[in-house]
Amino acid sequence: MTTPIVPTLDHIRRAYAATSQVTQLTPLLESRPLTAMTGAARVFIKPESLQWAGSFKVRGAYWRLKQLSPEEAKRGVVAYSSGNFAQGLAAAGQALGIPVTIVMPIDAPAAKRDATAGYGARVVLTDHGARPREEVASERAREIAKEEGLALLHPFDDSEIVAGQAGAGLEAIDQLAAKGAKADIVLCAVGGGGLIGGVSLAFHYLSPETQVIAVEPEGFNGMGTSLAKGAIETMPLVSPSICDGLMARKPGEAPFAAVSAAGVRGLAVNDASVRRAMKIAFERLKLVLEPSGAATLAALLDGGLDLAGKTVLVVATGGNVSLNDYMRHLADA
Numbered sequence: 001m002t003t004p005i006v007p008t009l010d011h012i013r014r015a016y017a018a019t020s021q022v023t024q025l026t027p028l029l030e031s032r033p034l035t036a037m038t039g040a041a042r043v044f045i046k047p048e049s050l051q052w053a054g055s056f057k058v059r060g061a062y063w064r065l066k067q068l069s070p071e072e073a074k075r076g077v078v079a080y081s082s083g084n085f086a087q088g089l090a091a092a093g094q095a096l097g098i099p100v101t102i103v104m105p106i107d108a109p110a111a112k113r114d115a116t117a118g119y120g121a122r123v124v125l126t127d128h129g130a131r132p133r134e135e136v137a138s139e140r141a142r143e144i145a146k147e148e149g150l151a152l153l154h155p156f157d158d159s160e161i162v163a164g165q166a167g168a169g170l171e172a173i174d175q176l177a178a179k180g181a182k183a184d185i186v187l188c189a190v191g192g193g194g195l196i197g198g199v200s201l202a203f204h205y206l207s208p209e210t211q212v213i214a215v216e217p218e219g220f221n222g223m224g225t226s227l228a229k230g231a232i233e234t235m236p237l238v239s240p241s242i243c244d245g246l247m248a249r250k251p252g253e254a255p256f257a258a259v260s261a262a263g264v265r266g267l268a269v270n271d272a273s274v275r276r277a278m279k280i281a282f283e284r285l286k287l288v289l290e291p292s293g294a295a296t297l298a299a300l301l302d303g304g305l306d307l308a309g310k311t312v313l314v315v316a317t318g319g320n321v322s323l324n325d326y327m328r329h330l331a332d333a
Contacts, residue, residue, distance in 0.1 A: 004254040005159040006261050009205040012166035012198060015063045019167050022095055023059055026050050026168075028175035033284045034314075038300060040307040042181055045285060046172050049293050049319030053119065055245075056168050056195055056317055057088025063164030064153060065092050073098050078150040080104070080137035083112030084245050084292070084318050085155035090119035101150060103141040105133035109244060111322035132237065132249060156192030157252025165195045169202025172313055184310040186212045187296040187303075189317045190223045190266075192248040193255025199315065200262035214259065214266045215299040217241035217274070222250040223259065224266015232256055242271045242329065245292035245318065267305070273298035275333040281316070282330065290321035291329065 007015075026048055034043040048056040065077070076099030079089055086102040093100035100121040104113055105128055117123050124144065128136035145152035154161070169186075176183055186203060188196040193214075200212040214223045219238035226233045234250040241247055251259075277297035281287045289297070296314045299305070321329075 004257040006257050007159055007163040007166065007201060012163050012170065012201060015163040016167040016170050018066055019059050019062050019164055022062055023167070024051050025171060028172060028179070029285065030179065031285060034300065038307045038312070040312050041309050042311045043300065043314065044176065044181070044183070044312070045287070045314045045316055046168065047287050047316045048168060049287060049289055049316055053087040053091040053115070054318055054320040055084040055088060055293070056165060057085045058091050059167045060161035060164035060194055060198070061085065061089040062092040062095065064158060064160045065096050065098055067160050068098070068151060072151040076100060076150050077153050078103065078141050078144045078148070079153040079155055080134065080141040081155045082108045082133070082244055082247070083116070084320055086116040086121065087112060087119060087320065089153070090116045090121035094120045101144060103137045103144065105137050107133065109320070109322060109325065111325075112320050115320065134248060154252065156194035157254050158194070159254045161194045162197035162201070162254050162258050164198065166198030166202045168195065168315065169199035172315070173202060173206050176313065181311050182207060183210045183313040185305070185307070186210055186313045186315065187215050187299050188212060188315045189246055189292060189295045190214045190216045190251065191246040191292070193223055193251040193259065195315070195317065196223070196264065197255035197258035200259050200264050204262035212262060212264045213299065214264050215296045216266065216268050217243040217246050217295065218268045218270050220247050220249065221266055221268040222248060223256070224268060226251055226256060227259065227264060227266055242274060242291040243295055245290070246295060267299050267303050269295055269298040269303060273302040275329050277301060278326075279330050279333040287316065288319050288321070288326065289316055290318050293318040
């Protein structure tokens with residue numbers, strides 16, 4: 001098996017030079033209420049929920065599509081996703097004029113399915129029954145790629161995806177410096193690991209003293225478990241989390257190589273903490289976050305971290321949630 005390439009600093013900077021031309025410069029928000037609640041010296045939130053297509057995913061998707069040959073771009077691409085990568089890839093494909101097919105589990109949130117189609121992508125649904133949903137969806141994506149001659153893209157296990165997602169970290173480092181700050185701790189959510197792979201490399205190269213923490217839902221903490229054991233581990237099947245975008249059972253090889261090089265450690269949060277974090281994000285930050293996007297805020301508030309005197313960066317990854325689901329989660333908080 002080929003060892004995944006760990007993107008260099010020059011690599012992630014080249015990716016950001018391209019993606020920054022088409023993505024939003026999401027703000028860096030400082031929160032005094034969260035500072036008081038946690039005992040930290042300063043708390044900053046980077047709301048990637050305000051990015052195009054409602055999450056960070058467009059960064060990696062756009063950079064990955066830019067690596068296609070002219071022939072591949074003309075034929076189009078296919079990928080599987082439960083929602084946010086689907087929307088990011090669809091938006092990137094629309095911007096570049098590249099046809100996109102997305103295979104989604106039938107139980108993916110309807111709001112994410114509709115938004116993906118709204119960006120012009122063809123959506124194919126899969127019914128996974130008792131099998132892992134990503135396993136069934138990825139099988140169907142491979143079949144479509146073979147049948148139709150489309151380039152098969154992985155939502156996170158790709159060194160170019162990792163390089164593209166690093167832009168969120170590069171931005172945050174510059175924004176912190178502009179505010180006279182440097183992060184002691186970065187909280188970054190993990191599904192398959194594409195974002196934390198890129199963000200952790202950005203801090204590894206430019207702020208090596210910063211501790212990056214991989215935040216995952218309980219039962220789906222494959223990255224944290226794998227880091228602790230020094231090898232990729234697959235988590236057993238358990239009941240779903242409300243963090244539908246973070247339910248990968250194991251990290252990708254490319255992200256795992258990146259986070260291993262960057263010295264990341266893991267932390268798991270439960271659904272109750274995520275619901276509380278969604279409510280606090282709305283009340284104190286005026287941010288609408290989906291459960292997956294609020295997982296890092298849950299880790300800040302309920303993760304048992306010693307934050308006294310620390311400067312903390314919380315990457316809020318997405319805000320793609322229907323009004324009905326959002327209100328239901330807040331009611332249960």
